[in-house]
Amino acid sequence: MLNVSDLVVCYGQSEALHGISFEANKNETVAIMGRNGMGKTTLFKSLMGVLPTRSGSIQVAGKEVSKDESYRRVAKGIAYVPQGRMIFPTLSVEENIQTGLENAAVKKVPDEIYALFPVLWEMRRRKGGNLSGGQQQQLAIARALVTDPKVLLLDEPTEGIQPSIIKDIAKALNEIRKMREITIVVSEQVLSFAMDVADRLFVIEGGRLVHESPRASTDVAHIKQFLSV
Amino acid sequence: MAFADMLNIGMMQGFAGLSLFAVLLLMGLGLAIIFGQMGVINMAHGEFMTLGAYTIFLFSTLAESFFPQFTQSYFLVAIVAAFFVAFLAGWCVEWALIRHLYKRPLDTLLATWGVSLGMQQCFRSFIGPKEVSPTLPDWLMGSWSPHEGLDIPINGLFVMALTLVVTGGVLLALYKSRWGLRVRATVANRPMANAIGINTKKTDRMTYAIGCGIAGVAGAAFTTIGSTGPTSGSLYIVDAFLVVTFGGAASLLGTVASAFGIAQMQSISEFFMTGSMAKVLTLMTIVVILMMRPQGLFASKIRH
Numbered sequence: 115m116l117n118v119s120d121l122v123v124c125y126g127q128s129e130a131l132h133g134i135s136f137e138a139n140k141n142e143t144v145a146i147m148g149r150n151g152m153g154k155t156t157l158f159k160s161l162m163g164v165l166p167t168r169s170g171s172i173q174v175a176g177k178e179v180s181k182d183e184s185y186r187r188v189a190k191g192i193a194y195v196p197q198g199r200m201i202f203p204t205l206s207v208e209e210n211i212q213t214g215l216e217n218a219a220v221k222k223v224p225d226e227i228y229a230l231f232p233v234l235w236e237m238r239r240r241k242g243g244n245l246s247g248g249q250q251q252q253l254a255i256a257r258a259l260v261t262d263p264k265v266l267l268l269d270e271p272t273e274g275i276q277p278s279i280i281k282d283i284a285k286a287l288n289e290i291r292k293m294r295e296i297t298i299v300v301s302e303q304v305l306s307f308a309m310d311v312a313d314r315l316f317v318i319e320g321g322r323l324v325h326e327s328p329r330a331s332t333d334v335a336h337i338k339q340f341l342s343v
Numbered sequence: 344m345a346f347a348d349m350l351n352i353g354m355m356q357g358f359a360g361l362s363l364f365a366v367l368l369l370m371g372l373g374l375a376i377i378f379g380q381m382g383v384i385n386m387a388h389g390e391f392m393t394l395g396a397y398t399i400f401l402f403s404t405l406a407e408s409f410f411p412q413f414t415q416s417y418f419l420v421a422i423v424a425a426f427f428v429a430f431l432a433g434w435c436v437e438w439a440l441i442r443h444l445y446k447r448p449l450d451t452l453l454a455t456w457g458v459s460l461g462m463q464q465c466f467r468s469f470i471g472p473k474e475v476s477p478t479l480p481d482w483l484m485g486s487w488s489p490h491e492g493l494d495i496p497i498n499g500l501f502v503m504a505l506t507l508v509v510t511g512g513v514l515l516a517l518y519k520s521r522w523g524l525r526v527r528a529t530v531a532n533r534p535m536a537n538a539i540g541i542n543t544k545k546t547d548r549m550t551y552a553i554g555c556g557i558a559g560v561a562g563a564a565f566t567t568i569g570s571t572g573p574t575s576g577s578l579y580i581v582d583a584f585l586v587v588t589f590g591g592a593a594s595l596l597g598t599v600a601s602a603f604g605i606a607q608m609q610s611i612s613e614f615f616m617t618g619s620m621a622k623v624l625t626l627m628t629i630v631v632i633l634m635m636r637p638q639g640l641f642a643s644k645i646r647h
Contacts, residue, residue: 162538163537163538164534164537164538183537184534184537184538185537185538185539185540185541185542185543188538188539188540189540193539194538194539196535196538200532200535202527202528202531202532202535202536203531204527204530204531205524205527205528205531209524209527209528212524213524213525213528213536213539213540213541214539214540216525216539216540216541216542217540221521257539258539261539261540
């Protein structure tokens, strides 16, 4: 569903990603593990078109997107939950979700979104900026989901969120995948969360993918070694 | 002087303040959208207003020379035309100039000032340096006199009504329409709005053009009160910025409140002192209030 090959991304003259290749299938969750500064967020931003790519290709359901502006990628089926949530603080919760309905025929928030995140229904008239971190994370996921994506990208969804909510988010992600059979790509530092949601794990280090293993045969100690500082 | 006379003078002076409020608000609204929402310092805003005023003059001249049967009714059509002429001009300016400057908001000041000078010279060269006035339809003339000694000018009432309609329309569009949602999302976070599927470039162009269109409507309203010359708009640009800054840059309700406050204060103090002293008093008050509340009268309360 998502095919990335030889992706190179640069900040000015310095190359941050040195040719990343991976693929994620339909109805599969892939986790990209790595410490801070190893290129996770750079990878996600370039997949979404927030950062330009130097070379390489990104394909969603067979369609090339690497030259498109972000909003066109959304129309082709990628949705993005950025690091730090980036919800619109001045908009109400309901309006925040509605921003994702740009390509939808009906501009009303579907009921299943509120079924998935009941707290958002209770808070729907509040300003997004007044929600707690965990609620904002759910809002960011809801906003991305209403674009009806084929591929859902989540950049460090557990960062700065209390442990009990992390479990809720893992449960929601598994439910979403079961319901919609989409591809989920998630970047993580918390190994237990990744083991809860992912079918396959990659490790990124210094702008390269250095390790790949399916969940069943994952050597937890080995991956922990990559993540320790 | 009897008490009734004092009351009449007070009401008429208050109404003069309301007319000033109407023009300031129409100018401020367009600017609040462009400056408050997009952060573009639009020095050419006054010229878009002048463009609207000249559109009315054009329609008036056309109606007089070719379609005398429309001299009573051309005005309403001309207001709509004033909106679209200014809207189109704004669209072109955004495409040619402003869109290259979103990352350098202070440079928009210089660039739009250049546009302003250019447009003024175009008015001077192609329309003429002399001030012009459209022939207003008869129903806009005269005054409404509810009782002896109290005269409320009808053109003032008309401008008030127009302002109410435009303000209501803008508020409704910004808070209830899809365009409004796009604008507010883009303002809050441009790259993120793009990454959730909103075409931010198109949104910016539309927003700038609508702001200019509203300036065009302000120009149309202006023709009922004063005559139009190449520099008419630039006389109002400072006041318009004052209204927007005083009201709180991102808040339309603040713009309404601040336009009302400034206009009433100006108009009432003018009755007791000279015009320039009244201006000094108004500016002093605004400066003092802005020192205590730098974010303006209204600022939205959210955590970041």
